[in-house]
Amino acid sequence: MSGPGRAAQRMPIGRGPMGQATGGEKARNFGPSAKRLLATLRSDTPLLVVVLVFSILSVTLSVIGPKLLGEGTNIVFAGFISLQMPAGATKQQVIDQLVASGNQDQANMIAAMDFVPGAGIDFDQLARILTLVLLVYVFSSLFGWLQARILNGVVQRAMHRLRLQVEDKVHRLPLSYFDRVQRGELLSRVTNDVDNIGQTMQQTLSQVVISLLTVIGVLTMMFIISPLLAVIALVTIPLTIVITVLVARRSQKLFVQQWKTTGVLNARVEETFSGHSVVKVFGHQKEVEADFRAENEELYRSSFGAQFLSGVIMPAMMFIGNLVYVAIAVVGGLQVAAGLMSIGDVQAFIQYSRQFTQPLSQLGSMANLLQSGVASAERVFELLDEEEQTPDDDPALTAPDSASHLEFEDVSFRYTEDKPLIDSLTLAARPGSTVAIVGPTGAGKTTLVNLIMRFYDVDAGRIVLDGVDTRRMTRDDLRARTGMVLQDTWLFAGTIRENIAYGRPEASEEEIVAAATAAYVDRFVHALPDGYDTMLDDEATNLSVGERQLVTIARAFLADPRILILDEATSSVDTRTELLIQRAMSRLREDRTAFVIAHRLSTIRDADLILVMENGAIVEQGSHNQLLAQKGSYGRLYNAQFEGAAEEEEAVEVPTVPLPPPPTTAQIVVEALAESEDAVE
Template sequence: MSGTQSSRPAPVGPRGGPFGGAGAPATKANNFGPSAKRLLGTLRSETPRLIVVLVFSILSVTLSVIGPKLLGEGTNVVFAGFLSLQMPEGATKQQVVDQLAASGNQDQANMVAAMDFVPGAGVDFDQLARILALVLAVYVFSSIFGWLQARILNGVVQRSMHRLRLQVEDKVHRLPLSYFDRVQRGELLSRVTNDVDNIGQTMQQTLSQVVISLLTVIGVLTMMFIISPLLAVIALVTIPLTILITVLVARRSQKLFVQQWKTTGVLNARVEETFSGHSIVKVFGHQKEVESDFRTENEELYRNSFGAQFLSGVIMPAMMFIGNLVYVAIAVVGGLQVAAGLLSIGDVQAFIQYSRQFTQPLSQLGSMANLLQSGVASAERVFELLDEEEQTRDDDPAETAPDEASRLEFEDVSFRYVADKPLIDGLTLAARPGSTVAIVGPTGAGKTTLVNLIMRFYDVDSGSITLDGVDTRHMTREDLRARTGMVLQDTWLFSGTIRENIAYGRPEASEEEIVAAATAAYVDRFVHALPDGYDTLLDDEATSLSVGERQLITIARAFLADPRILILDEATSSVDTRTELLIQRAMSRLREDRTAFVIAHRLSTIRDADLILVMENGAIVEQGSHNELLAAKGAYWRLYNAQFEGAAEDEDLVSVPTVPLAAPPTTAQIVVEALAESEDAVE
């Protein structure tokens, strides 16, 4: 689109307040399972890398699980060595066992019988060194595989979030204007930024940990059953308790996490609109009301966040408590089994380590419930955006109008924003090439809606709008809007230089064309007073420029675009009277052989329009030239008299003559002629 910004209709819902309202987003259902499944579906294209991650995770966990068993063997070597020093050298192991049994020390006899040693030989340091070297290698390779899987998984998550952001960005551009009319900007920004970032952080922190924790539980449980089925059964008591606690807490915290992110969106909307309208807040003395609303919403966010984090934070201490109980049970029962000769000291040591390894991933899985709840809550909000109904697709193949097409016709057009509230009914009009059609009427009459229909921000409910006989609904929106330039009362400039903001109308324009357009719109007059001229950087609010100067830049942007259809919605309302006169002179050249639609409240600015349409309640109640409508003494006459208090008959008001050209003027011609007439006007 060649225009500066989109036009928006009057709100159709409850949007009170000085900034268009701060209604809360619609309540969302908590649907954890399907949302979590859909979130995992975003990783589908990364399946090969995920398989590699899984393989590395299995290798890392397997090696880390083997470690305690090997350390237990080392402990057995040390213990057996020291025990052998207590035995008479030269005796056999069986002799020592029989002697202990004969003396009534059956428990010691059983324990010694379960050990492998040579009486009097001492510690076998060679065997101990081999075991420790093997343990070192096991843990080193376990760490390497763990690092590799974490690195690959990090790339998987970041690429997935990159794709998700692209999907959200593409979706925003496919949404109809009606979506932006009913959703606050702060709420939309919160979904696009905060919620997507939260999803990425959740996946980054939980995916790897979940895989590692589950594999660790399986591996450790296997080793525990190999060492002692009895102790393994005792350890298994933690699983149902862990599941029970996690489910009970998650059920209560999920709603709070959803509410937390919804409240974050509401608070962001409040901050965004307050900062955008900061001067209005000051002028009308609403600081206390704004501060009160902020405190209320901030307090609600605090309560939701605190409740969600507190409930989810209960899981980890509960898991640790259960783990400690199991640890005590294993230590007692394991000690009894060692005394009975059913287990070695090393096996008990390994089992105690495994019990810690077993309860730790369970605790981690429980503590990750808060992250998962928060991430899935954000995912639901993002998926809700992605599932919004899109604008209708362009025809494929689409029709196209001639390059010089600029004749617009409305044929029995009807439209309404709300099904049961008619706005425009049976509208018929024709705007011929080179003509200027002015649209006037009271607020809410449908003037801006007419522009929305021309630009296909909305499609008509019935009837048709044609461009040189081609129904605009059968053209692509890009094609239609590329032929159209729009300048609105509310200026829109982006962060960048003045040159870049003007070139937004035609990025491939040369420096000479940019300067020519700026000169035609009288931007060149004030640019040279700025420190960096055309390279002056503007923020998104362009606070370094006056409202009128910002408006002139948007007009220069439309000049540079050189459109076939020009839409001006109170485009000169923010400039002084003399500058307005000069801009009108330049625009009169720009409008030659082009169709221009001018929405105006200051009726003096549209006296020379070829056709003036007077709209009331979505219908054209009068049409004609300025003099014809005054003579009719109808709706236009009433508007004119109300504005000028009886000055309607004053024929001495400044009129802006137009000079017909043989062919559509270039921007350079516009500049030369506008400057020449501006000098005459000054004189």
Template structure:
């Protein structure tokens, strides 16, 4: 960019991420359009968990049947259960008597396999139904998450198109791509892996807790000890690891920016021998990603083992106290078995919730970065209602225009000029004079601070940007072609163009002369860097695109700088035809290419210091004369001021 406009730089590292709670709440808000489906997910989860939780209790009854049958075989056949108990009490075996009193058996009858088979069949049916409901819940939830991610990607895409050019000037491309791709994908994976599990885990904890209190309030209280311990461990670790997850994804964005920058300029890196520096920078930033990732994963990974350790302690406590309860006849052995299963089911979802902390924190850290993008200030909205001018209008004027990229750095002050319809206006000046800034203001990539830019007498700020830009064609020094055929790239500005119109534009821009030498002609596929075309050929394709768009305003920013001299002469002739009845702004460094311009503007430090035709400006022997002669003079002596070149023959 000419002029002191902002160049690419990384976002300020001091920006604060949002807190976990508000970010998680906002992320869940992305699901609000699927509330009916979420209610269905909750109902299916309740059914699935309720059936699954019933299993251990029923299996405990099966254990009681088997144990009672085994005990009954040890008793004399024909006696009653009460007689056996009385006999044990009489012989001083009070503890055994209390244990048998808590059971139901018929002495000598053995195991009731019919009753046992019915219990097992009931358990199978319950688990099968619970699995079906769980599968349906996962299926519906998967659809909810994918739709939410689809909407989020659409919002990010739409947001990018509403951001002002100033945002892209301050953010590295790799950093932006990391937010749009890596962070959004990480959010989707996090929601996919955790939402269903969180719902099931919470419902399981509630269901199991109810069953444990039904079986034994004493043992349930022992099991509840895990909850405060779990919360304390999770909160303490989560607070420390969350910062590292934010640092991890921020460092990943910086690393992506470095990779994108180095690979896109790979040839320049090699030419100037900066491979070692590039590798050192990569290692430094890669190490930063490693340190943040390792620390975040290590800390969050501690949660699961800690939960398992607490669960094992509770398991031991339940086994000891439960054994004493059975021995005292206060519980049946089947209830103890069921309770031990419930204790596992109780601690397992708590452990799963703890193990998901790293996923949740990673996903929320990515969500914060995406939300930061969505919260960026947008360009000023188009006026409603908007106004427009005639389709053939091309008269453009600047009246008292002032503009600064930053408030304390003057650039353009009180600029006035007039470009009549059908005229060619050339803009020349040293680097940093504000030439490309002038073009950015015409296109409304930036809005003026003061004054007006008018098309056909209408302030362009009263038009929609789409209306203004649809009348404008641009050919830049830096060519941009996308992955697709040459035909598709030419038709980019006019998708409905016919084959004849595409070929005519290609012929006018001299694309047709080389395209037939390619394997597939106009159907030749280009990659995203168009490496199968030379730099000059890529420029010709962009010029053909401008031909086809048939704009009222034409902006050429060093459009012929990448082609050879012969091609440049051919393009100049084509441009002469293209500029007929159109207003053209030409930014040029090679002054020989703009001799025929109707008006030449010489800019220095954001101001027009001279304007006029080529011969007039040379005769004035001012700034233009110095620029013109500087392109033909011999190298200056060491003691000569390069700002004051000597013309040939002087």
């Protein structure tokens, strides 16, 4: 197939064996990509405010908890100490006695406590404290669950919108994008990367907010209890920042490489599996396996490096936290002994130190998730930022419903500026006529069809449909008037009926069956287990290649287009079926304009106009007999298709006899129909 199938002419990246990408664009910075990713949540700002309020309430209550537990510890400890004191004595008398006996440290510690000698533990007050602690933690958990529930909905809606943006973007991309990007790579961005973004936001957003608020709340309580111990705890912040930044800089590049390599590997698998039989036939299993192993090894190295480096953060944060814990325990003990702090405050502070280092460790451990998610976001944003096809005119023009007179007026087109393809092409296709396009591979035959469909826009000149420039029409309007049957069949997972009705979803059952009968689908469909309800997978492996082609032809029949494009549409069917289909197509072409790309010239002898293309230019045009009489390019192409047969006859020494002129399509159809009638009888 010629034309944009060769769009490597526009390919900006290098390609290795089997079309594998060997280059790529440089990734964006972490900061701008993360900011843009957060901007996807902007439409749910009110809910995010609610999430923030619930997070503040949850963290505030959880931060109050250790302080209340410290008060409970003070009650228990003071009650225990009071039992060691003589009943009836006052607190001051006990302190004076300890001072007089030289136990100044004990006196200072007891002076900081609130107790009555001999009274024991105040269980009523302890019960009130514990009840309050229970309520505090219950409501803290409730607010935490609510904020997580709301944030989950926000994130899922954001991912829903992002998928819609990606889907819409794909439909707005020009055909040239799909010519230069492998399907596996595109699918990886649409599926793997979007899913990774959703998982990252789901796992990190809530935890980041909670962790930051916890650090602020805990730090506030620590300064209230003991500024000295709070300063000791603050040592973890600069260490955490330094470690996180150093690791993140190195691991971010590896995460970008990881997801980029994932897309490359997906493209390799999709390409190899779709052409598995070709790989087997030509004995390239070892080469394919070697390429796969190399790319898999690259993915392993980048993934291992990224996960290892980011995984270092959590143990480092825990080590720092343990050092701070030891320092607080020692200094806090000295403070209690000096009577500067109560034992309950030390207990609360130790809890706060754990609460302080834990969110810092969590923030560090989430660095790998954030980097992985932002790396995927960069790839998705690259897709969203791709240049789109030129928008349709607004307001757009429209041609009459019966329009089928198509003209090329001095049309020029090239895929790349330095490689001319079509220059100053002029031709006219009248309604009801069949225009056949022939020529060697790369001559521009399929390019001509793609210009008609506006898969590409012309560089100069114009294409007009009943006097209306097709560039002034919407693409949907133009393509709705066009039916196209390609050599490469495309069927989706669904029933045969649904695949035929794809050409016109509102068609009735009678119309679907009529189209299937005209395309000779009805001949084989009744032999299938469920007839028209037979389910096809996405590769339609339960149909032969020829049967798949017939279904696509039936789809075009049902669409009832004004312009019909056939790109080697019958190349996958047997000769007898091809002749019958040609007869049906001749009925379909009535009052319509048909463009037929053909390599087997015997199939287009009855065309009203045959265009012979070479290097993007029409070098000959006319009917079959006229072109043969000219003995030019068409004559050479036509005769070349029969030289092989003649040489074979000479090799086996078959006596040469004058060959009769090839029969016309009408004669062959009559003979085929007669054979069908004999078979029925």
